[in-house]
Amino acid sequence: MTSQIPPPALPETPTALPGFRLWPGLLDAAAQGELLAQVQAGLDAAPLYRPTTPGGRPFSVRMSNFGAVGWVSDRAGYRYQPTHPMTGAPWPAIPAPLLSLWDALTGWPSPPDACLVNLYQGEAKMGLHQDKDERDLTAPVLSVSLGDTAVFRIGPAPDETGKSGATSTVRLASGDVCALTGPARLARHGIDRLLAGSSRLLPDGGRINLTLRVAG
Numbered sequence: 158m159t160s161q162i163p164p165p166a167l168p169e170t171p172t173a174l175p176g177f178r179l180w181p182g183l184l185d186a187a188a189q190g191e192l193l194a195q196v197q198a199g200l201d202a203a204p205l206y207r208p209t210t211p212g213g214r215p216f217s218v219r220m221s222n223f224g225a226v227g228w229v230s231d232r233a234g235y236r237y238q239p240t241h242p243m244t245g246a247p248w249p250a251i252p253a254p255l256l257s258l259w260d261a262l263t264g265w266p267s268p269p270d271a272c273l274v275n276l277y278q279g280e281a282k283m284g285l286h287q288d289k290d291e292r293d294l295t296a297p298v299l300s301v302s303l304g305d306t307a308v309f310r311i312g313p314a315p316d317e318t319g320k321s322g323a324t325s326t327v328r329l330a331s332g333d334v335c336a337l338t339g340p341a342r343l344a345r346h347g348i349d350r351l352l353a354g355s356s357r358l359l360p361d362g363g364r365i366n367l368t369l370r371v372a373g
């Protein structure tokens with residue numbers, strides 16, 4: 158009989174919001190560098206671009222996607238689509254290390270089919286919102302941070318009366334991973350700002366966030 162060696166514990170940190178899961182420093186420097194190289198190769202094929210809101214305002218964040226479908230926004234609204242809006246080409250494949258992370262951390266029975274890539278530089282931020290353009294809003298959302306630390310704001314999903322609770326902030330540093338699951342799947346969240354110069358991972362500074370979702 159072989160003895161069962163338990164897998165090494167993942168450094169999950171408890172949070173105040175049930176369903177908001179956080180693994181600070183999950184990716185070490187080598188894993189961050191390897192993932193960044195794969196992300197950069199994908200971005201060569203699917204260049205970052207600046208989308209506009211349905212109201213016509215440009216995002217401060219630049220975006221691209223990997224996977225069967227990608228999240229896009231323009232005058233026609235928010236949606237997932239199989240091609241890059243500027244090049245018309247299919248999105249590149251989701252990097253393998255991200256698929257492994259999804260399996261190890263979420264235990265969700267199907268893989269993500271969408272990976273949004275957000276690049277924050279300078280004053281870029283993202284307003285409070287809910288992720289709700291996916292077909293199955295019970296599938297988790299898994300998010301990986303690379304580069305400068307971000308001030309991530311999060312609060313509970315609005316209740317049945319539409320009232321939303323207080324938000325608080327968490328710093329997301331390079332290599333941190335977090336997830337919106339269960340009761341926090343529809344949590345309101347956004348990025349207040351970056352702590353500029355807090356990481357030297359990205360050659361031009363700033364922060365890349367990779368968000369894995371089951372969209373379709």
Ligand SMILES: O=C(O)CCC(=O)C(=O)O
Pocket residue numbers: 273275283288300307309329346347348366368
């Ligand atoms: O950059 C982040 O950490 C959050 C991004 C986000 O919430 C989104 O793209 O929906």
Ligand SMILES: [Fe+2]
Pocket residue numbers: 286287288346
């Ligand atoms: Fe989001």
